[in-house]
Amino acid sequence: MSWLTPTMRDLLLEALWETALMVGISAAIAVVIGLPIALLLHVTAREGLSPRVWINRPLGLLVNAARSTPFIILMVAIIPFTRLVAGTSIGTAAAIVPLALAATAFLARLFENALHEVDKGVIEAARAMGATRLQIVTKVLVPEALPGLIAATTVSLVSLVGFSAMAGxxxxxxxxxxxxxxxxxxxxxxxxxxxxxxxxLLVQGLQSFGDWLVRRVSHR
Known part of the structure; x- marks a missing residue:
């Protein structure tokens, strides 16, 4: 392979590292922000632990707006915000901002769906035993939804790989x-x-690891 010079090999390794950095940091931000948003959407839904339509509806609309915006348009639309956060609008650091924003909205909805799949009988049993709302969320809802949350994170990671290539x-x-x-x-x-x-190969590795992790934590 005459094209694979030492310089090109170094460029490939550097590009792989930059992609891993973009995907990893964006995914971490999306999980940290997306899970509380998903919990808030789930808890404040009409059938939730604490129905609050005035919170649920505007928050849902905001998440849907960010989620439905094509990524390439989102990148351009938030350039001023990206400059404010990263100090620049080009490069790996700048790409992380729109990647994290897109992934947060996407992951929040996936997390919400995973939380909705938790058996309501388990929640009612916790209520009957006198558990508070916070205890139900932290000790029942999240642990029971963990396989679905991990599966959602895996899907988000795979999507982020594609988004990072688009950012390039x-x-x-x-x-x-x-x-x-x-x-x-x-x-x-x-x-x-x-x-x-x-x-x-990167997508296959992420998907395989995510599937393995789901099997390990699933108790169904």
Whole structure:
């Protein structure tokens, strides 16, 4: 493989690291913010532990708005906010901002669905035993929904890999940026094929690990 020079190998490794950084940090932010949002949506729903339509409806609309906006448009639309947070609108650090925002909205809904799947009989049993709302959420709802929460996180990670490649097309760095600059603009199909192969292997690895983790924590 004459194209795989030491310089190109270093570029591939650097791009892989940047992609891993974007995906990892964005996913961590999405979980930390998305889970409380999902819990709030679940608890304040009409059939929730503490129905509050005036909270649930506006929050749901906000999540839906962020979730339904195409990622490439979201990246451009929040450039001023990205500059404010990251100090720049290009590069890996800048790409993390829209990635985290998109993943948070996406993951919040997936987490909410996982929470809705918890057997209501278990919650009613906890209520009958005198558990407070906080105890029900922390000791019943979240533990019971854990397999679904992990599965949702896995789906989000896989989606983030694709989003990070898209971010590379507009100067976000990572594998997508490398594929565009060398594979497309410099007519090096070998580089493009290598980038695609690495992305496929990355997605497969994340999905397999997530499935394994779900099986480990599932008690059904």
């Amino acid at each position: 097309a507009v100067g976000g760095g990572g594998l997508g940026d490398l594929g565009i600059r060398f594979g497309y603009q410099r007519f090096m199909p070998e580089v493009m094929a290598s980038v695609v192969l690495i992305l496929i």
